[in-house]
Amino acid sequence: MCVKTTCPSLVLQDGLLEYKDDCSTKSSGEVCQVACKNVIGKNIMRCLEGFQWSEQPHCAYYKPNVLETH
Numbered sequence: 001m002c003v004k005t006t007c008p009s010l011v012l013q014d015g016l017l018e019y020k021d022d023c024s025t026k027s028s029g030e031v032c033q034v035a036c037k038n039v040i041g042k043n044i045m046r047c048l049e050g051f052q053w054s055e056q057p058h059c060a061y062y063k064p065n066v067l068e069t070h
Contacts, residue, residue, distance in 0.1 A: 005028075006024065007048075008052075008053075009023070009024055010045065010053060012034065016036045016037070016059040016061065017034045017056065017059060018034065018036065019032070020032075020035050020043075021033045023045075028049050030047050032044065032053075038060035039058075039060075040059065040060055045057070
């Protein structure tokens, strides 16, 4: 019986990223799409040959300007 080897479950680090795919079933060479409001770089992570994920994209966090009135 063959068992498909997959990358481990993704743990998204910064709390701003979210999954756009089911990443729990990805094998070597397959990609998982992630998203955030202001992504820096590509919005994918690749399951590498050693069944580890490539580096997570980063999200820019913009603090809105708030005018103070007195």
